[in-house]
Amino acid sequence: MATLAPSHHDTHEHHGHPPKLVYQPALPIPNGKLFMWLFLSTEIMFFAALIGVFIVIRFGAVVWPATHEVHLSEPIGAFNTFVLILSSVSIVLALEFAKGNQGATAKMWLAVTLALGCVFLGVKAYEYNAKFQHGIYPWYPHSRVHERPDVYFGSAVRARGNELLAELKVQPAQPSPAGASQPTEGAAEGAAETETQASEKQAESGAEAEAPSKPAAAEPPSEEAVRRAGIVSDLIDQAKSTKETDLALLAAKIMPMPLSESHAHAGGLNEEESWLKMPVVIPGGNMWASTYFLLTGFHAIHVIVGLIVFAIMLTMQFNAANAGIIENVGLYWHFVDLVWIFLFPLLYLF
């Protein structure tokens, strides 16, 4: 918007100056900073949508798992908060040193920010891995979380059990529940034998070995395979029940509900036998997993973008003239920190 200096057409005055045009900027900040703030306001909307949906779903849900039921650790979340706050401080210090024409120090603080961001992502990856180990994924079929110990859970346990038995190359135990104990005991006895004699013993017990169908190529099932097959057959038998009390007990054996926050690991078969990967029951667990992975996943994507920008900036030289770049990237990074400041209590403490 240009303002015209008053022009005098009086014949008395001969200024000889052309009218002065004075351009006023719309905002007293550089274009880059204005853009970054506009972009941040769209990011506010983006995360407001996600966080708003989380709040509404969480408080409108029929049942929601407690943090210890989904193996969420508040101290780890608090550590991540601390790391991000530290990284906000370091980027601000980088800006201050750049404005003071101390480019090397500024770059050092940029590198510190990058390192802290990588620490954050590393801790997040560790947390995600802990969820995956317990079968908590954001979607099926990876997700092994069931809402209730019902017949669908039971059939999922049997399906996984049959899959495992096929992998172990051991035939499933005979159908009748009463008879099931005997082949398994036979397998237990077979485990006590030496491996070379195992195939003969199992042919005798008649339930476990596949030796007739794979004569020469198959090795006799090892002790470990027999032991595992025993566990799996046992679970399959328990999963045949249609009573929810039995299935709740089965679910508690596979992954018991941690009874308080003081111990995150209540043990259970899935944990003792990491190859088992049986379905688990966490009431409200699937909705929890969806919202948790959505919120933290999008936040982590924003962190990764920030880290890429920091890495690019480390190839540049900084001084008071181009400190605006650090300022703008710093604004973005502070926003990422802000989002985490809200995500942490919502996800970990509520």
Place this chain on the structure above:
Amino acid sequence: MSHAPSAHDDHGGHGQHGHEHASHDHGGLAKYIYVFVALCFLTTLSFLTYSEYWPKSLGSHEVKRLFMMAVSCTKAMLVILFFMHVKYEANWKYVLTIPASMMSIFLMLALVPDVGARVHGMFGYGGKYSAERMEYVGKRRDVDAMIAATKAVTEQHGDHEAGHEPGSVEEAEAVQKGEAEVEKKIK
């Protein structure tokens, strides 16, 4: 107002205590450190609701959550005002932040009668899930059943022995006891 570059370019790692050495931002760097300390304090404060220092009279969930949100908003305002330097910016900051914040709050409020009323309903509106649909949803009683079952299992196996030997009398008795507890919970 800036230092001679050559004197401090190799200052390297001592920058963090360098607010005595820094130039025009002599008070500025100290301010960031104070804000950082305040943020750390507020973060630990958010755990206060779970500790024994939390006044018992304020024990309800809603009060705790309100307190945690207040702590979060305070931390957010500290980051925005000081780290993002908004305290020292001109009036354009209101033009950008106020409409965006209003829209965020309106969005959340708008979702309440939509998604928020889907399950339980509110003021006679919503709660449209059919009884059959609700069969598949995990419920509080399922959590209680799992907890009872967990307690039954942990009473049987002291150290969570791997594997089971079905058919042992001990196991059958323990399962019966666990079953009885779980039935009580479900009914």
